[in-house]
Amino acid sequence: MAHKLDFPFPIHFVDWPTWPEHVVMHIAQALTRWVKAFPPASCWARVFAGLRLHLHSDLPHGALARRDAIRFHPRLFQQRPAWLAQVAVVHELAHVWAFRAKPRALAWLPIDVLAWRLVWFAWREPGPTRYGRRRWLQPSEEWAETVAAYVYPEYLDHLRRTSEPEAWLGPKHRTFVQRVYQTMC
């Protein structure tokens, strides 16, 4: 049974009765921050139409995004500080954004066109976080981390204070996100 949460834009929770309250709260806050960074909500109602969220404890990773679904492991929502869960939700939404930004004619291609456009555009500018920093032949994480850093600037502050003094959102990465957003909304 899927439950449609309409705030701030429609999103479906599969097996709704199993979703803990704190998980739904983090997702709702992440979506709210998303819309604040990329208004209006109606744009995302269109871009993310039909997106379904799953909660599974048998995932090898913390989360897995596809064109039509995101699967989350419950441990993703047990981080300290707790708001890092919201950064992770935004990271996964960014993957869905990339899937859905892909021209329909190229949908069959296992290539993240948006992420490749980002690394081409940013060229020598390093990515925002170690997790997302340039992985040749697999730039999807750089795109997702760029969007996460854009929506949650405190994520980079947190990384700089704890483990990654070089974490930053460079002007080219920021500009690229803004351009893609402007063409979609």
Ligand SMILES: [Zn+2]
């Ligand atoms: Zn990712």
